[in-house]
Amino acid sequence: MANGQDARSAALDAEQRVVSMLYTRLDAAREQARAALREAHGRGGGLGPGQAMVEREVTAAEQARRLAQLEAVERGLCFGRVDDTRGGTVYVGRIGLRDEEHESVLIDWRAPAARPFYVATATDPGGLVRRRHLHLKERTVAAIDDEVFDLEGMADGDRRTLVGEAALLAALRRGRTGRMGDVVATIQTEQDRVIRSSLQGALVVQGGPGTGKTVAALHRAAYLLYTHRDTLERRGVLVVGPNPMFLRYISQVLPALGETQVVMSTLGELFPGVRAAAADPPAVAVVKGDPRMADVVAAAVAERQRVPRGDLEIELDGLTLSVPRAVCVRLRDRARAVRLPHNMARKLYVTEMLKELALAEARALERSLRIEDLDVDDPELTEPLDLAGDLDEVDVELAAARLWGEPPVRAALDALWPELTPCGLVGDLLSASDTLWSVCPSGLDWEVLVRPEGSPWTVGDVPLLDEAAELLGEDDSARRVAARRAESEWAEQELFAREVLETTGLLEEGVFGRADVLAERNAGDGQGLTTADRAVRDRTWAYGHVIVDEAQELSPMAWRMVMRRVPAKSLTVVGDVAQTGSAAGARDWGEMLDPYLKGRWRVERLLVNYRTPVEIMRVAADVLRSFAPGQEPPESVREGGTPPRAVRVPPGALPGALPALAAAELAEIGEGRVGVVTSDRLRPQAGRLFPDADLDSPIAVLDVTQAKGLEFDAVVVADPAGILGQSPMGAQDLYVALTRATRRLTVVHDGDLPEVLSGLAAGSTT
Ligand SMILES: Nc1ncnc2c1ncn2[C@@H]1O[C@H](COP(=O)(O)OP(=O)(O)OP(=O)(O)O)[C@@H](O)[C@H]1O
Numbered sequence: 001m002a003n004g005q006d007a008r009s010a011a012l013d014a015e016q017r018v019v020s021m022l023y024t025r026l027d028a029a030r031e032q033a034r035a036a037l038r039e040a041h042g043r044g045g046g047l048g049p050g051q052a053m054v055e056r057e058v059t060a061a062e063q064a065r066r067l068a069q070l071e072a073v074e075r076g077l078c079f080g081r082v083d084d085t086r087g088g089t090v091y092v093g094r095i096g097l098r099d100e101e102h103e104s105v106l107i108d109w110r111a112p113a114a115r116p117f118y119v120a121t122a123t124d125p126g127g128l129v130r131r132r133h134l135h136l137k138e139r140t141v142a143a144i145d146d147e148v149f150d151l152e153g154m155a156d157g158d159r160r161t162l163v164g165e166a167a168l169l170a171a172l173r174r175g176r177t178g179r180m181g182d183v184v185a186t187i188q189t190e191q192d193r194v195i196r197s198s199l200q201g202a203l204v205v206q207g208g209p210g211t212g213k214t215v216a217a218l219h220r221a222a223y224l225l226y227t228h229r230d231t232l233e234r235r236g237v238l239v240v241g242p243n244p245m246f247l248r249y250i251s252q253v254l255p256a257l258g259e260t261q262v263v264m265s266t267l268g269e270l271f272p273g274v275r276a277a278a279a280d281p282p283a284v285a286v287v288k289g290d291p292r293m294a295d296v297v298a299a300a301v302a303e304r305q306r307v308p309r310g311d312l313e314i315e316l317d318g319l320t321l322s323v324p325r326a327v328c329v330r331l332r333d334r335a336r337a338v339r340l341p342h343n344m345a346r347k348l349y350v351t352e353m354l355k356e357l358a359l360a361e362a363r364a365l366e367r368s369l370r371i372e373d374l375d376v377d378d379p380e381l382t383e384p385l386d387l388a389g390d391l392d393e394v395d396v397e398l399a400a401a402r403l404w405g406e407p408p409v410r411a412a413l414d415a416l417w418p419e420l421t422p423c424g425l426v427g428d429l430l431s432a433s434d435t436l437w438s439v440c441p442s443g444l445d446w447e448v449l450v451r452p453e454g455s456p457w458t459v460g461d462v463p464l465l466d467e468a469a470e471l472l473g474e475d476d477s478a479r480r481v482a483a484r485r486a487e488s489e490w491a492e493q494e495l496f497a498r499e500v501l502e503t504t505g506l507l508e509e510g511v512f513g514r515a516d517v518l519a520e521r522n523a524g525d526g527q528g529l530t531t532a533d534r535a536v537r538d539r540t541w542a543y544g545h546v547i548v549d550e551a552q553e554l555s556p557m558a559w560r561m562v563m564r565r566v567p568a569k570s571l572t573v574v575g576d577v578a579q580t581g582s583a584a585g586a587r588d589w590g591e592m593l594d595p596y597l598k599g600r601w602r603v604e605r606l607l608v609n610y611r612t613p614v615e616i617m618r619v620a621a622d623v624l625r626s627f628a629p630g631q632e633p634p635e636s637v638r639e640g641g642t643p644p645r646a647v648r649v650p651p652g653a654l655p656g657a658l659p660a661l662a663a664a665e666l667a668e669i670g671e672g673r674v675g676v677v678t679s680d681r682l683r684p685q686a687g688r689l690f691p692d693a694d695l696d697s698p699i700a701v702l703d704v705t706q707a708k709g710l711e712f713d714a715v716v717v718a719d720p721a722g723i724l725g726q727s728p729m730g731a732q733d734l735y736v737a738l739t740r741a742t743r744r745l746t747v748v749h750d751g752d753l754p755e756v757l758s759g760l761a762a763g764s765t766t
Pocket residue numbers: 168171172180181183186187188191207208209210211212213214215216576579610611708709710711739
């Protein structure tokens with residue numbers, strides 16, 4: 001016994017020496033970055049003033065980023081060690097570090113050399129003899145946890161793919177903080193497959209609640225940025241989440257992994273300039289999300305390319321300029337036939353129409369100058385006038401330009417082919433029942449769409465705006481001129497950035513990718529914007545990779561919008577079709593993805609639930625089977641010990657009973673968070689009872705949509721009957737609500753408990 005303890009403390013001491021050395025290296029690297037930053041800021045002339053500034057900015061930006069990365073990895077710098085059969089030892093950590101001799105002393109968790117740490121299993125140790133987890137408290141090694149890959153000695157349990165089970169369970173038992181944390185130290189083999197899957201093509205990560213889909217997807221973002229920094233720094237990575245609360249919940253994971261340049265957005269914010277948060281009622285969401293809405297928006301655009309009922313007649317300075325209707329039809333059809341976006345085709349249409357009007361003006365003038373009215377003797381002048389025929393090309397152009405300045409002409413052409421904005425077009429369409437009626441195909445329930453003019457944007461409107469923007473186009477000629485100018489400065493910038501990288505040694509270290517990336521970041525659009533900054537502002541930005549979380553909620557129209565953001569179709573689609581809450585969302589991945597990917601997507605399934613204990617999952621499983629018979633929930637990795645319970649309150653006593661129930665739960669869990677998840681109808685009243693409830697407060701109050709993807713130590717589900725009845729996807733909503741708990745679940749109801757929850761421990765009443 002004493003020997004065992006001695007050996008253990010000797011091992012702890014030995015690891016402490018290594019860890020202390022690693023922190024010394026980290027401090028040295030930070031100091032180096034700080035010195036380089038100071039130097040970059042202080043660097044002056046020598047080169048031309050412009051060049052000096054570029055050099056300073058490139059170096060300063062890189063060093064600032066390097067420093068931020070080094071600061072972010074303080075907690076748990078090193079968390080693992082592997083020993084292989086050939087006597088080699090590797091330490092795995094949040095970042096790679098080298099000693100003074102430039103020898104690697106810590107391997108970045110994303111590097112190929114770190115992979116055995118995550119994938120070795122008892123049945124397939126991959127050349128390892130041991131994996132060790134190091135638990136640090138600040139800079140001190142508090143504990144170590146070993147797995148020896150000795151086939152004879154290891155139990156051949158059911159979950160043989162789980163690695164570092166003791167370390168994992170310790171991580172899972174920790175109280176929740178209201179924010180998701182990183183799990184680099186305990187990534188599981190099945191998650192590792194997701195994280196390191198190829199950048200190319202589309203990967204669907206399907207898994208039940210709590211299987212680590214979100215956390216794996218975020219680590220994948222960090223891994224892809226590390227492995228393909230060249231491509232992805234330049235094009236950017238976009239993470240799409242279901243709502244702002246969810247984005248806040250996950251906001252700390254990537255910075256903790258040293259990545260701050262990923263763009264995070266909800267669907268409602270994907271269209272620059274619009275921040276939609278409200279959801280449509282289910283019936284409206286279904287119609288807005290229907291793929292036929294793309295044709296509806298196209299028809300609404302076409303409907304604005306009009307021809308007059310008869311000939312076009314414009315009164316100008318006492319003359320009537322007349323263009324035959326047939327000519328108007330021909331010009332409209334010609335402008336349509338070029339297949340340019342509406343606002344660009346308008347230029348062509350207006351130019352052609354102005355020429356017709358110039359001729360019409362000449363004809364009108366001709367008619368007004370009848371020869372017999374003129375008092376002339378010259379026989380030549382008795383020839384019939386042909387003013388229109390006499391105009392040459394230049395005359396016509398000059399006349400056209402003059403006419404464009406005439407308000408009646410402009411008004412007439414604006415009425416026939418107006419310049420349109422996406423917001424104008426969609427806003428008008430949804431408030432005009434006659435237009436909707438005329439542009440919607442039969443079978444699409446257009447009547448539910450009609451709403452008062454000026455209504456606020458909903459999340460379901462955003463894909464329609466994006467569709468409209470695509471069809472309308474914008475006049476980007478000024479931008480193109482600027483781009484050409486920037487291009488000529490580009491080569492110079494890149495060459496210079498390369499020189500800077502070489503002299504600072506950053507290129508050799510391979511930490512910061514290519515010089516062209518730096519040059520681009522430095523050049524930006526003259527405002528020093530990063531890739532992420534520019535991507536957010538530009539609707540047409542083509543990202544290098546897009547991760548969609550809670551992807552089951554996206555409608556077909558939302559997928560059209562997302563797919564436009566990633567022309568290379570390099571995607572990670574994360575979700576669970578059993579948790580779909582939106583009536584317009586996915587029942588099946590193929591149905592949503594095949595229109596774009598034509599079956600070319602791969603699936604990884606996550607089957608182990610790291611969040612919800614067995615006892616709670618048993619109750620949730622009954623709900624799952626009620627809407628998806630035959631489907632089994634993921635297997636819970638641990639038992640919670642506290643049976644979930646139902647609490648019945650007298651009719652009308654909800655939500656008044658919630659504060660006391662939530663407070664009692666908070667007292668039970670000690671450190672951690674309580675989530676009160678209510679039906680939609682109860683949410684406003686419940687919100688008033690907990691005025692300061694937020695993600696960061698001990699008790700948060702949410703409806704099911706807001707709770708999606710989140711988790712709490714204890715969850716109080718209020719009004720299960722209301723949740724079941726609130727939408728056609730009510731059962732899915734209840735399943736989501738029940739699976740938010742990591743330790744304790746209370747369901748509070750004021751009528752009969754829904755049949756589907758009969759597995760709950762017969763609860764107390766209050
Ligand atoms: N390998 C791991 N090590 C430690 N904790 C983990 C691991 N994998 C998952 N977890 C934890 O399990 C919980 C659930 O993970 P996550 O939210 O990613 O699941 P999910 O599949 O996205 O769930 P949902 O479908 O309900 O949104 C989180 O607290 C996460 O940190």
